[in-house]
Amino acid sequence: MTMDISRDTQLCMSLSGRPGNFGTRFHNHLYQALGLDYVYKAFTTTDLPAAIGGVRALGVRGCAVSMPFKEACIPLLDELKPSAARLQSVNTIVNEGGRLIAHNTDYVAVAALLQTHGVDPTGRFVLRGSGGMGRAVLAALVDHGLQGCVVARNAQAGPAVAALHGLPWQDALGDAHQAEGAWLVNVTPLGMAGAQADEQAFPDGWIARAAGVFDVVALPAETPLLRAARRLGKPVIGGDEVIVLQAVEQFVLYTGVRPSAAQIAAAAAHARAL
Missing domain, CATH: 3.40.50.720 (NAD(P)-binding Rossmann-like Domain)
Known part of the structure; x- marks a missing residue:
């Protein structure tokens, strides 16, 4: 099934010094599987203030943040949730009606992996x-x-x-x-x-x-x-595990929907099949 993009489609994105395909494939796969009117696209930038201004001005719903922008973006945001404030590092921005709210889902993912391993x-x-x-x-x-x-x-x-x-x-x-x-x-x-x-x-x-x-x-x-x-x-713990868990938490923040374990596994497999 393919999904049509309309004027009502919610845009989510990522900002990274080295954009990859994992997040784009992971999020878009889940949007389609769950019938959500969202689309996700990866970006990079040489003008971070302008990029963050675009997130706010264009109503971009969510923005994942990767190296080297996790700390540099902080002065450009409106509110830091405890996870981001404590760490002074942001990996997720949620646009709440023009207010840019910062989170850190990396911490959640790593803490969970230390337990499960x-x-x-x-x-x-x-x-x-x-x-x-x-x-x-x-x-x-x-x-x-x-x-x-x-x-x-x-x-x-x-x-x-x-x-x-x-x-x-x-x-x-x-x-x-x-x-x-x-x-x-x-x-x-x-x-x-x-x-x-x-x-x-x-x-x-x-x-x-x-x-x-x-x-x-x-x-x-x-x-x-x-x-x-x-x-x-x-014994090893790999970044491929971290990227999935933190992406799930981002997905929930953007959409308010938590996918099932089977849906997450299918999206991760799709994202890895590059």
């Missing part, structure tokens, strides 16, 4: 990266009960993100013994499709000592880091 709440982690996604992941790790450190080369963002939770920061990976019994968490673009696709966020020597590996990179689903972790027999 049975991550030991008394354990440790080493998190590499300090961007907007890093803030959400770090908060979920700490709220789950884990303790750890932040490794980030950015000498301003790294200490600031770590300080939010009273954690230590270092600008580079140190001795591999630091990984002993810890979850290794990558929130950098290392391994992402593009120029850094072949880069492994943690070396084999670290992975061999780790309790598990969590890579938030969603595309490709199998990054060099996850391949190495599987080869070394470590």
Whole structure:
């Protein structure tokens, strides 16, 4: 079945430095399956204030926000819900009659995955990266009960993100013994499709000592880091799981409808079949 687009169709969109097809295919598949008069399109921009102004002025219902706009968009919005205010990072904007309301569904997704994968709440982690996604992941790790450190080369963002939770920061990976019994968490673009696709966020020597590996990179689903972790027999959590769960929460915010588990699985399979 195809759906007609009319003047009444609600537009949802995404803003990303590297637009992909997953969100577009995932959301549009669910709109069609549920008979909702919505359409979704991915965009990038070199003029963020103008893009956010367009969301407001044109009545765009919802806007997903990805790197590098998750923090930069905050001054342009009208209200931050607790999830976004606490993290000072936005991944979802909902347009409520011209008022742009910010949320963060990344946190919800990561918190759920730590539970379903049975991550030991008394354990440790080493998190590499300090961007907007890093803030959400770090908060979920700490709220789950884990303790750890932040490794980030950015000498301003790294200490600031770590300080939010009273954690230590270092600008580079140190001795591999630091990984002993810890979850290794990558929130950098290392391994992402593009120029850094072949880069492994943690070396084999670290992975061999780790309790598990969590890579938030969603595309490709199998990054060099996850391949190495599987080869070394470590449990893994992948960004392909995060992207589905956070997208579901966005879908609910935009439409007020929560799809069934079967509908979500079908939409995810459709989105991955690129």
